[in-house]
Amino acid sequence: MSRVGQTTAMVLALACASGGAFAQSESGKPVYRCPGTPVLYTDSLSAKEAKEKGCTTLEGAPITVIASPRRSAAPSAGAGTSPAATSPRPDARVDPNDQRMRDNDARRILELELRREEEALAALKKEYNNGEPERRGDERNYQKYLDRVAELKASLARKESDVAALKRELGKLQ
Template sequence: MNRATVKCLWALSLAACIAPPALAQPEARPVYRCPGNPVLYTDALSAREARDKGCRTLEGAPITVVQAIKPRPSTGTPVPAAARPADQRVDPTEQRARDTDARRILEAELQREDERLAQMQKEFNDGEPERLGDERNYQKYLDRVAEMRAAIQRKEGDIAAIKRELSKLPQ
């Protein structure tokens, strides 16, 4: 083979290696970030549709979508009731022990929450807590009183929820 033939073959083989990847890439389409819950990232909209929906064009790095892998329960972890076969039941003594533990935990939590509520109500002083030194501005004091009132209401709701949970457990 002469030198010209070798150069020609070399150029053709180089072109064959470069051309397929260039042809395999899809045409670059703009990616849009559209507002909402959840936020939508898409390249399937036209420019007009994206503008009408209030979407913004993303510039820079490409977006990579990673599919999450569902973890398998490891040994020692309890299998959720939905995954257990219907005919598989928990031993009654084990269930009683679970219920007893749950009741003990909920009662301890209820006692802590009751104590915290009593402390909050004492600080609240029937809607007239002591003014702090940094509360020269009366509005700041009123804001703190409103926050205290809201916190007390949340705590009362928490206590009611614990009592509901306790009432669901067998005696």
Template sequence: MSRATLAACCLAAGPVAAQGGAVYRCPGKTGGADEFTNMLSAEEARARGCRTIDGAPITIVQGGRPRGAATAGNGASAGAGAASSAPRASDAKVDPAAQRQRDTDARRILEAELRREEERLAQLRRDYNNGEPERRGDERNYQKYLDRTAELKAAVTRSESDVAAIKRELAKIAP
């Protein structure tokens, strides 16, 4: 931040609020803008090459709440305000028969996914062979074998957690 920018910020901010402790001006990283802070100890400031700012008024500018895109003054704010007070589609009541149908569909999809994931887990466990997978011809280097074993173990663990997650989701759906 240049001195001119800092001065402009100080003048535009209005009231001055004093902070306890020294305020340091530290050089910016890789030639960037200088950093002003009062969050350093004297030792940290010396280590970073910071200088104290003596006698300079300190101004704290309170940030305002960011405005939403609809209230940016483009005329759409009145329409957006009315739309936000109306109930959303997810708040509306759903017909019980339609909800049962959705639950049935979700259960069917999750059960199919569970079957596929359990089959995949069984195949991974066969390949992993309790930590001693069968060595392949392209694994003359022992490290390649160890790497594949580690990958298989990670895949088994990941697949087990996927199966557990699908079972939890199935438990949430009413039968």
């Protein structure tokens, strides 16, 4: 089926409008509903082809055509811009002072984040209390207490892995 046929093939029959009028596409051709999986709505068939395939003409139904998305053509080698204009050159170097400032900023940010995570880890360890946290007033049901202990243990494991990852990142920068 041609691209134009595919575009018009995706036609949806919505609500019936007028009694005996035939549904027509934008081109003025009748629209056929052809059986199969998926059901095909098209205006690219002739009356003879439609009859052979068992298609029926849509009558009195307003239609909506959904156009298939257009694919953009890949730019050719000589089209407008050179690859060097769109991406940084591999031989281009960053000024050493700029790079040093970036590295220092990254290190400072990681150290700050590591401090926060270590503080949160210490608070979790204190609350976890080696697997025996204090029971709260709303934990009269022992299962609630056990659920909270399990959540604390999982949170503790996550925080420990976060701290370890931050330490690894800091190690890469030094």
